[in-house]
Amino acid sequence: MLHIVNKSPYERNALDAVLRIAQSGSLLLIEDGVYAATRGSTAEARLAAAMPRLKVYALLPDLEARAIADRVIAGVTPIDYGGFVDLVAAHRNCQSWL
Amino acid sequence: MFVNRKAPYGTVYALESLEVVLISAAFEQDVSVVFVDDGVYQLKKGQQTKAIETKNFSPTYRALEGYDVEKLYVERESLAARGLTEIDLIVDVTVLGAIELGKLMDEQDVVLSC
Numbered sequence: 001m002l003h004i005v006n007k008s009p010y011e012r013n014a015l016d017a018v019l020r021i022a023q024s025g026s027l028l029l030i031e032d033g034v035y036a037a038t039r040g041s042t043a044e045a046r047l048a049a050a051m052p053r054l055k056v057y058a059l060l061p062d063l064e065a066r067a068i069a070d071r072v073i074a075g076v077t078p079i080d081y082g083g084f085v086d087l088v089a090a091h092r093n094c095q096s097w098l
Numbered sequence: 099m100f101v102n103r104k105a106p107y108g109t110v111y112a113l114e115s116l117e118v119v120l121i122s123a124a125f126e127q128d129v130s131v132v133f134v135d136d137g138v139y140q141l142k143k144g145q146q147t148k149a150i151e152t153k154n155f156s157p158t159y160r161a162l163e164g165y166d167v168e169k170l171y172v173e174r175e176s177l178a179a180r181g182l183t184e185i186d187l188i189v190d191v192t193v194l195g196a197i198e199l200g201k202l203m204d205e206q207d208v209v210l211s212c
Contacts, residue, residue, distance in 0.1 A: 001203060001204050001209070013135060014103070017103065017134060017135055020175065020196045021134070021173070021196045021197075021199050021200040021203070022200050022203075023197055023200040023201055023204070024200075024204065025204065093204075093206055093207065093208065093209060094209070095101065095203065095209040095211050096211060097101075097103070097211050098103070098111075098211055098212050
């Protein structure tokens with residue numbers, strides 16, 4: 001399953017829910033969700049702990065818009081909109097966690 | 099599968115989700131309903147909404163059975179974090195741990211989350 005998170009981990013608990021529940025597949029961070037992908041953040045360790053189970057992506061246009069594209073955690077793959085479409089097509093199902 | 103993660107009265111998500119579940123059931127879809135995080139509060143027994151002048155829609159969860167919506171799942175960790183147990187809930191549910199719930203989600207054709 002492709003799990004999509006669009007809220008900041010500091011404002012909502014959607015990311016924590018995904019990291020607790022999702023056992024395999026991919027996690028795509030978009031919109032304010034991309035703040036979780038930054039080095040030195042309190043979300044970094046939690047995200048890193050899930051990486052053996054989940055492949056993690058972040059939407060590059062959203063990273064760039066928020067001026068954090070230069071501080072993405074190692075192991076998180078930045079993707080463009082075309083990559084977003086490819087990810088959706090590559091997974092059997094997806095869940096947008098609001 | 100519908101995944102509910104929000105408490106019942108602070109926002110309209112819970113009520114809207116319940117309505118979509120009923121509509122899906124009316125169209126004879128094979129529906130599962132999940133309650134995670136604050137979503138477990140939707141099923142708390144004893145809701146009294148008269149003084150906030152809002153419809154108490156919690157009895158509707160008991161009517162789901164009549165629409166053949168019988169697959170109700172609650173995450174064990176979410177209940178425990180809120181000091182709740184299965185006894186506090188208005189309907190019979192299957193309590194699953196986070197890992198089991200994750201596997202169940204992976205098996206679904208469509209998952210709508212709110």
